[in-house]
Amino acid sequence: MLKIAVLGVGRIGRMHAENIAAHPRAELAGVFDVLAPAAVEVSEKLGAIRFDSVEAVLASPDVDAVLIATSTATHADLIEQATAAGKPILCEKPIDLSLDRVNACARTIAGSGVPVMLGFVRRFDSGHSAVRRAIEDGKIGELHQVVITSRDPGMAPDAYVEVSGGIFRDMTIHDFDMARFILGEDVAEVTATGSRLVDPALMERCDDYDTVSVILKTASGRQAIINNSRRAVYGYDQRVEAFGSAGMAISENHPLNHLRLYGDSYTDQAAPLLNFFIERYAEAFAAEIDSFVDAVEQGKAPEVDFEDGRQALILAEAAIRSIAEGRTVRTSEIG
Numbered sequence: 593m594l595k596i597a598v599l600g601v602g603r604i605g606r607m608h609a610e611n612i613a614a615h616p617r618a619e620l621a622g623v624f625d626v627l628a629p630a631a632v633e634v635s636e637k638l639g640a641i642r643f644d645s646v647e648a649v650l651a652s653p654d655v656d657a658v659l660i661a662t663s664t665a666t667h668a669d670l671i672e673q674a675t676a677a678g679k680p681i682l683c684e685k686p687i688d689l690s691l692d693r694v695n696a697c698a699r700t701i702a703g704s705g706v707p708v709m710l711g712f713v714r715r716f717d718s719g720h721s722a723v724r725r726a727i728e729d730g731k732i733g734e735l736h737q738v739v740i741t742s743r744d745p746g747m748a749p750d751a752y753v754e755v756s757g758g759i760f761r762d763m764t765i766h767d768f769d770m771a772r773f774i775l776g777e778d779v780a781e782v783t784a785t786g787s788r789l790v791d792p793a794l795m796e797r798c799d800d801y802d803t804v805s806v807i808l809k810t811a812s813g814r815q816a817i818i819n820n821s822r823r824a825v826y827g828y829d830q831r832v833e834a835f836g837s838a839g840m841a842i843s844e845n846h847p848l849n850h851l852r853l854y855g856d857s858y859t860d861q862a863a864p865l866l867n868f869f870i871e872r873y874a875e876a877f878a879a880e881i882d883s884f885v886d887a888v889e890q891g892k893a894p895e896v897d898f899e900d901g902r903q904a905l906i907l908a909e910a911a912i913r914s915i916a917e918g919r920t921v922r923t924s925e926i927g
């Protein structure tokens with residue numbers, strides 16, 4: 593049994609704590625949150641120890657590994673502390689909003705040999721990963737284009753958006769990683785555009801965009817097209833399409849159920865989409881824990897690692913520069 597402690601038990605940390613507690617080869621070693629009531633609630637619900645500091649978690653011989661689900665600004669510090677303590681890490685995305693800080697963190701942990709896995713959960717979605725397998729198995733011939741649609745069901749609260757670091761670092765970061773995962777090749781060029789269509793006043797105030805499109809191009813000419821919106825009135829829209837010389841593979845949306853209704857004025861009426869990431873990617877979040885346990889127990893490299901987190905942030909920085917300067921940006925221009 594791998595004994596994993598969870599740091600930060602807010603919206604996503606409590607779900608991770610539940611998944612660890614339910615995992616057949618993992619044990620919830622305890623939880624810590626700077627907000628004591630959140631930690632009390634989760635520790636009581638799951639019968640887990642409540643630690644009173646990060647230091648206590650990292651010093652405990654009963655903690656084999658940590659899952660970092662705290663606010664983004666704390667991730668890099670916690671990765672450095674956990675690495676120094678020799679505890680394998682599964683860290684939520686993004687590593688940090690600043691590429692300089694991510695690079696400094698990379699230098700600090702270099703050579704430690706402590707596994708650091710990044711929480712790019714969508715790689716563990718059975719549909720999205722099947723698209724990649726179809727490409728690897730030659731089912732669609734030579735890969736030419738990837739189309740990633742990722743639209744949230746509704747605008748996040750103002751307070752969240754204000755500190756999110758902007759749509760590219762906060763939301764598109766998942767799609768940048770998915771594009772890298774499906775393309776199977778480094779991205780050489782980034783061209784982006786953004787609009788303020790959902791909440792123009794908030795976006796103006798935050799110097800952010802709620803509607804963006806990005807084109808990524810690899811050295812061999814493969815393209816990935818990402819489209820994001822902060823609000824899709826019909827629900828959480830998550831689709832991945834790969835188009836190649838011999839066919840196409842699509843990972844479709846997940847409806848609440850598979851009922852199809854037919855009547856005198858409509859046909860093929862489907863159920864609404866699963867509402868948001870905790871529901872839509874429930875299976876993937878569980879598979880992510882599985883992959884982490886495998887990596888640590890078997891001494892394998894994590895399936896998605898620190899460098900994947902850094903590369904996704906480089907693409908976010910390139911997209912931001914592309915809009916600011918109105919041009920295509922080469923990834924080699926970014927730190």
Ligand SMILES: NC(=O)c1ccc[n+]([C@@H]2O[C@H](COP(=O)([O-])OP(=O)(O)OC[C@H]3O[C@@H](n4cnc5c(N)ncnc54)[C@H](O)[C@@H]3O)[C@@H](O)[C@H]2O)c1
Pocket residue numbers: 599600601602603604605624625626627630646661662663664666684685686711712713869
């Ligand atoms: N993979 C995904 O799809 C996904 C989805 C949502 C959020 N996230 C990421 O997960 C992280 C947490 O997001 P959230 O929505 O759960 O936020 P949240 O604000 O609901 O929870 C964060 C928790 O961390 C606690 N915390 C802050 N600093 C701490 C510290 N130093 N030590 C211990 N606890 C601390 C806070 O008190 C809070 O309870 C963010 O980095 C976010 O980007 C990832």
